[in-house]
Amino acid sequence: MxxxxxxxxxxHGGRDPGAVGKRLREKDVNLQACLYLREALLRAGFQVLMTRDKDIERVPGVTDAVDLKARAMLANTNSADLYVSWHYDASVDENVHGVSVWIHPSQKDRTAYYKADLICHHISTATGQKHRGVYLGDFQVLRDTMMDAVLIEGGFITNALEEAKMSDAHFLQTQAEAVAVALCKIFDRPYVAPIMVAPKKPRVDDRVTVKVNGASLVQQGRLIEGKTYVPVRELAELLGCVIAWDYDTHTVSLTRGE
Structure with missing residues (x-):
């Protein structure tokens, strides 16, 4: 099989940054999301080709139209089963947000539409983003591809909250895994979740031995956030002090006798 x-x-990629937010460039976020998606699809047994896997154009030094044609040609010559273009949107209205998926107008009410809708639904559900739905657009990569093709708009880089999320690797991975789940359903493949291994925290021995005139306290002190805490009653007794507790003022008094 x-x-x-x-x-x-x-x-985008290379000299073409795509949409630009306050801090991020679309081309960089697109690439990171696709790298996460490639990893997820490979786990599920898909064959995956990428139009670029670093910050370059598909064919550097050519016009945008030629570069886009080359991206579609990669899918056509390799008889791909699905073409997934990943983007992040922009708007003059900074309040606009949410995820959408685009298909070519010729694919309305055909299989590409239902694939796009399922992908959009899974991203929205996984991330809590607004589900903006499926849109029709005569984009070149959708027009020149010979198989079903979708173009994901994973959020608005011009929206402050969504741009902040795009800088979070966990958010991008969540989006990518959601798309992988949708594609596994579309192609009837078992989804294989990533193995999440929590980093081990180094064990820190916070015990502190306290000595007074060479004699160690029976109770050890503790080093907490750079400060040493010691049992005050035992320390006071070794120092020959009388300890008193004022309940009303929450005050500990050490008085050294003659």
Whole structure:
């Protein structure tokens, strides 16, 4: 049984930054999301090709139209089963937010529409983003591809809250895994979740031995956030002090006698 072949297209790249937010460039976020998605799809047994896997154009030094044609051609010549282009949107209205998926107008009410809707639903459900739905657009990568093709708009880089999320690797991985779940359903493949291993915290021995005139306290002190804490009553007794507790003022008094 031949495994499904997916072409992932991280939009823009190289001299083309795509949409630009306050701190992020779309091309960088697109690439990171697609790298996470490639990892998720490989776990599930898909064949995955990428139009780029670093910050370059597909064909450096050519016009945008030629570069986009080359991206579609990669999918066509390799008989891909699905073309997934990944982007993040922009708007003059900073309040606009949410995820959407685009298909070519010729694919309305066909299989590409239902695939796009399922992908959008899974991202929205996993991340809590607004579900903006499926849109129709005559984008070149959707027009020039010979198989079903979708273009994901994973959020608005011009929205402060969504841009902040895009800088979080966990958020991008959550989006990518959601798409992987949707594609596994589309191609009837078992989804394989990532193995999340919590980093081990180094064990720190916070015990502190306290000595007074060479004699160690029976109770050890503790080193907490750079400060040493010791049992005050035992310390006071070794120092020959009388200890008193004022309940009303929550005050400990050490008085050294003659």
């Amino acid at each position: 031949q495994m499904p072949r997916i072409v992932l297209d991280p939009g």
